[in-house]
Amino acid sequence: MTRSFASRRVPDDVLNNLIDLASRAPSAGKTQGWHVVALLDADVASFWDVTLPPDRRASFRWQQLLDAPVILLPFADRQAYIDRYSEPDKQSTGLGTGPDAWPTPYWTVDASMSMMTLLLAAEDAGLGALLFAVFNGEDDLRSTLRIPDRLDMLGAIALGYPDTSSDDDGHGRSAGRPRRTVDEIMHRGRW
Numbered sequence: 001m002t003r004s005f006a007s008r009r010v011p012d013d014v015l016n017n018l019i020d021l022a023s024r025a026p027s028a029g030k031t032q033g034w035h036v037v038a039l040l041d042a043d044v045a046s047f048w049d050v051t052l053p054p055d056r057r058a059s060f061r062w063q064q065l066l067d068a069p070v071i072l073l074p075f076a077d078r079q080a081y082i083d084r085y086s087e088p089d090k091q092s093t094g095l096g097t098g099p100d101a102w103p104t105p106y107w108t109v110d111a112s113m114s115m116m117t118l119l120l121a122a123e124d125a126g127l128g129a130l131l132f133a134v135f136n137g138e139d140d141l142r143s144t145l146r147i148p149d150r151l152d153m154l155g156a157i158a159l160g161y162p163d164t165s166s167d168d169d170g171h172g173r174s175a176g177r178p179r180r181t182v183d184e185i186m187h188r189g190r191w
Contacts, residue, residue: 002128033080034111
């Protein structure tokens, strides 16, 4: 995850390609119930004004995160899944009756897989990216950007070219924690 960005613009064709690649992630019933609001140029500054007001920026550890030229806001659309599973070929599943019928919220799963695909594609394209939570100002942001209430915001993705000249190593506080081993993660045959 990149936390130090150069202000170099990301070409539109590169951004479009990332979204196209993300659209190829698995999707239950090929619903593809996710959306992205792409903030560029002055919209990026407005995003930070709402979510990290200027009076709080001086103490913000990741100053060059604010230089990311693109902020992507991914959203999951649960209604798209209910509508899709109400269609004749999926109706027998009973999942079209509402969100409570779903044992797993595939709108979140699918949108998350799409965003992971986008993060990997960004890395492959020589870009840096950081997925982070929108801790402050979500209601104002949603109102300003006219985001429909039915959509669940999954966070934000800062995207751009990494600033390789930065003295900051860009690692978060948790980066030094050891990675769990395969044996700690995988339980063969039973727990």
